[in-house]
């Protein structure tokens with residue numbers, strides 16, 4: 001296995017320089033770096049950046065109010081790298097975010113012969129919203145496993161399909177034969193017929209994420225690491241974590257979103273990228289992981305075909321319930337029955353609290369409401385649901401995008417920076433994967449072009465956003481309810 005886990009990233013030196021976007025009173029069409037008077041001019045105008053990447057600067061405090069972030073975002077000057085990237089220079093890209101999009105961006109860069117370092121905050125592993133919680137209490141039969149964000153994925157794009165075939169051959173993923181459908185209050189379950197294949201990660205989603213780079217030799221992973229600052233200096237991007245230098249890069253990829261990304265970009269010198277990121281809107285969703293000693297009493301109509309998962313309709317505290325034990329082990333495992341429940345986005349919004357500091361009273365209230373939702377969905381008498389032997393609630397404060405520019409990636413060639421992520425194309429693992437691949441390709445092509453034709457490489461810096469439709473937990477083309485066909489059969493069969 002060539003993937004390296006390191007606590008500091010590799011560096012790549014180059015002698016290129018950068019200039020900020022010039023004030024409109026100056027008319028340099030094609031500035032030539034290294035011309036002495038020009039250099040002197042730049043030295044003066046960019047004193048702040050030339051002071052060095054880690055020097056403390058006034059007004060560049062990381063982490064401020066939303067209002068001041070917005071002000072900074074709009075006011076900041078554009079960083080412009082002008083020196084060409086030499087042919088004999090071996091460029092390296094810094095990728096901030098090790099979810100599906102960041103990992104596939106790194107792999108695509110490798111396919112094109114470009115090195116990268118992926119930084120991710122994950123303490124237990126990579127993957128971001130491909131999180132899996134494993135509770136191993138020493139007894140295999142009693143162990144518990146929950147996918148606590150992405151549950152499964154569908155495939156509609158040929159490129160993604162090829163990738164999924166590769167993962168299947170490596171036994172990282174497989175098609176799930178389980179039944180899923182729509183569940184309405186009172187235990188009315190309507191299975192989806194002729195739905196597209198659904199894929200699951202055989203050992204949980206996080207294991208898939210952790211395995212993606214296992215054969216790469218040109219990608220380094222730095223984890224857990226929270227990049228808190230990006231600074232252009234001497235022709236390179238310098239990344240740091242709370243003052244600790246984490247390496248220098250020819251180009252950077254922002255492969256995460258939400259409040260964190262807005263803060264990071266608010267004083268980065270990338271106003272166009274920051275502006276697009278700020279237009280993204282995200283839902284909030286509560287997750288309840290719960291293990292039960294006995295199987296849940298599924299409604300009679302569904303019991304003939306015990307469902308593996310259901311999109312729940314008409315109950316605010318519940319939008320999805322999925323049986324991890326059945327999904328991952330079929331019937332081969334005894335022990336706890338591990339379920340993942342998700343709230344609707346409107347419930348998430350109504351009960352929003354700081355996700356990193358959930359008051360225990362809120363956690364308890366949310367758990368009660370969600371379990372009551374389960375009872376309602378399954379048509380069980382009030383307070384009759386068995387008490388879980390394990391439970392945990394978590395708020396996904398920046399869960400899923402609700403709007404999108406509908407483009408594979410965003411790239412700012414002047415600032416040598418790009419964005420990838422699910423939200424650029426939709427709200428699913430497939431969307432995230434395709435976005436990462438697109439940005440990997442684009443960044444590689446840009447770096448190989450020498451960086452001298454920026455106009456040809458600008459992508460998505462001004463595209464409008466449109467609302468995203470779909471389930472509360474993502475878009476799955478073809479996975480819609482067809483209860484009109486199934487309802488009569490099930491009712492007579494029940």
Ligand SMILES: Cc1cc2nc3c(=O)[nH]c(=O)nc-3n(C[C@H](O)[C@H](O)[C@H](O)COP(=O)(O)OP(=O)(O)OC[C@H]3O[C@@H](n4cnc5c(N)ncnc54)[C@H](O)[C@@H]3O)c2cc1C
Nearest residue numbers: 097099100101121128129150151152227256421422428429
């Ligand atoms: C509750 C829920 C259920 C879902 N269910 C499904 C489903 O069933 N099927 C499906 O296809 N999709 C589902 N999704 C959506 C899917 O999980 C996402 O579309 C996909 O995982 C997004 O990948 P990404 O790479 O764009 O971002 P992310 O997975 O969010 O990755 C971003 C990574 O960047 C890291 N990061 C952030 N800031 C920094 C920083 N400053 N420094 C370093 N690292 C940083 C984060 O920790 C994270 O690991 C679900 C999402 C949620 C929230």
